[in-house]
Amino acid sequence: MIDRRTLFGAAAAVTSAVASLFASRQASAAVRTKSLSNDIEVRGTYSEGRLERLPEMDMESRLEFTQGFRNWSLRNFGRKSSRRINELVKEAGFDPKVSPPIDDVLDVVGDDLTVWTSVRCKTTAQQIMWNNLVDGFYANKDGYLAELEAADNSGPGTLELNASLSIPDYTKHEIHIQPGGYIGDPLGGYVYHYGVNVFTLDLSSEDVFHRDLAAIVPVPEDGKMERFLDIGTGVAQLPMAVKERFPDADIWGIDVGAPMLRYGHMRAAEQGLDINLAQRLAENSGFEDNSFDVVTAYILFHEVPTEDAKKILSEVRRILRPGGVFFPVDFKTYTQVRPSASGRFNQWWDHVYNNEVWTEEYRDSDFIQLMTDAGLVVTEDAPTLQKRFWNSVMATKPA
Ligand SMILES: C[S@@+](CC[C@H](N)C(=O)[O-])C[C@H]1O[C@@H](n2cnc3c(N)ncnc32)[C@H](O)[C@@H]1O
Numbered sequence: 001m002i003d004r005r006t007l008f009g010a011a012a013a014v015t016s017a018v019a020s021l022f023a024s025r026q027a028s029a030a031v032r033t034k035s036l037s038n039d040i041e042v043r044g045t046y047s048e049g050r051l052e053r054l055p056e057m058d059m060e061s062r063l064e065f066t067q068g069f070r071n072w073s074l075r076n077f078g079r080k081s082s083r084r085i086n087e088l089v090k091e092a093g094f095d096p097k098v099s100p101p102i103d104d105v106l107d108v109v110g111d112d113l114t115v116w117t118s119v120r121c122k123t124t125a126q127q128i129m130w131n132n133l134v135d136g137f138y139a140n141k142d143g144y145l146a147e148l149e150a151a152d153n154s155g156p157g158t159l160e161l162n163a164s165l166s167i168p169d170y171t172k173h174e175i176h177i178q179p180g181g182y183i184g185d186p187l188g189g190y191v192y193h194y195g196v197n198v199f200t201l202d203l204s205s206e207d208v209f210h211r212d213l214a215a216i217v218p219v220p221e222d223g224k225m226e227r228f229l230d231i232g233t234g235v236a237q238l239p240m241a242v243k244e245r246f247p248d249a250d251i252w253g254i255d256v257g258a259p260m261l262r263y264g265h266m267r268a269a270e271q272g273l274d275i276n277l278a279q280r281l282a283e284n285s286g287f288e289d290n291s292f293d294v295v296t297a298y299i300l301f302h303e304v305p306t307e308d309a310k311k312i313l314s315e316v317r318r319i320l321r322p323g324g325v326f327f328p329v330d331f332k333t334y335t336q337v338r339p340s341a342s343g344r345f346n347q348w349w350d351h352v353y354n355n356e357v358w359t360e361e362y363r364d365s366d367f368i369q370l371m372t373d374a375g376l377v378v379t380e381d382a383p384t385l386q387k388r389f390w391n392s393v394m395a396t397k398p399a
Contacts, residue, residue, distance in 0.1 A: 189263020236264030
């Protein structure tokens with residue numbers, strides 16, 4: 001029997017007329033929604049037309065509940081837990097403003113009920129979030145795969161997938177406990193985009209954060225910004241926003257994860273944004289020497305082991321043109337800021353319970369020194385959206 005996926009894949013490959021019929025998500029969504037369980041209708045987008053509403057009220061309301069629960073777990077209960085950690089640390093004779101080593105924090109916290117209930121709530125919020133999304137999208141798996149396939153060869157913009165790419169083991173983890181991670185779930189792009197929106201308490205809907213970030217991406221001193229690359233681009237929200245700021249520039253995004261890129265390409269194409277996405281490694285990008293004016297990396301490096309980060313930084317230096325700018329936005333390392341005891345505990349939660357496998361190694365590294373060692377000239381007061389939180393560094397390739 002020909003299933004929907006085969007049918008759509010074949011149709012897209014055989015005739016351009018049929019391919020163009022399904023080239024827009026609107027077209028394929030019209031077909032897709034006929035197969036939805038508990039379908040009500042195509043539910044449109046959120047206010048600015050950038051993020052499709054979830055197809056079923058049930059899925060959307062469960063996600064809204066999860067976001068509320070996470071908000072409460074972080075902001076209400078989470079703050080109570082943080083105060084408790086700092087109190088306990090202070091009672092034990094440490095200065096809670098500058099965390100003692102994590103083993104000491106854990107010893108002092110012991111089995112404190114407030115702290116561990118807070119850990120349970122945050123972890124549960126994360127688990128419910130992914131489960132809701134995976135269940136919801138997989139209930140209509142064929143339809144979503146069909147719309148991805150229909151979009152793969154559509155434009156504007158290009159999508160280059162590489163089925164024979166050798167995927168490094170360190171990228172295969174289920175970071176943030178997302179089932180399948182960035183690589184192993186064909187619907188991972190959908191799951192990631194909506195999940196991150198819940199995780200960031202709505203900062204990802206309408207691509208708000210990425211558009212704010214695109215607005216502060218630094219340009220080289222000579223003002224030339226004709227070619228731009230975002231490494232570890234995920235679902236390509238940053239290149240999309242950068243294209244809106246620099247409509248004439250040649251915009252690229254690369255990522256190891258095909259599911260992320262396919263979803264990103266579909267969204268960019270339906271928004272009429274001519275960007276190029278490619279499944280390539282940040283440490284071996286295949287671009288020519290001196291070929292980009294600006295390279296960005298948003299929250300990539302805390303997910304990369306230090307030895308691989310060094311390779312990525314050399315690659316960035318190689319592909320930037322002299323005078324070109326590198327703008328990596330990520331968490332501060334311990335060489336930049338010492339966290340409070342509660343901050344340190346929460347980072348430990350992220351590592352252990354949220355499966356941020358490489359983040360402790362990243363925070364222990366001296367990222368500024370790594371950039372310098374790679375031959376980049378670092379500036380430490382780069383534009384930033386929130387100085388307290390982000391590393392606010394940029395670097396230039398010397399002439
Ligand atoms: C936390 S996500 C950030 C995604 C994106 N920058 C954003 O704004 O949401 C990290 C991304 O980096 C990708 N990645 C990790 N290591 C990589 C590598 N060596 N080369 C290319 N992409 C990589 C992952 O697949 C994932 O999509």
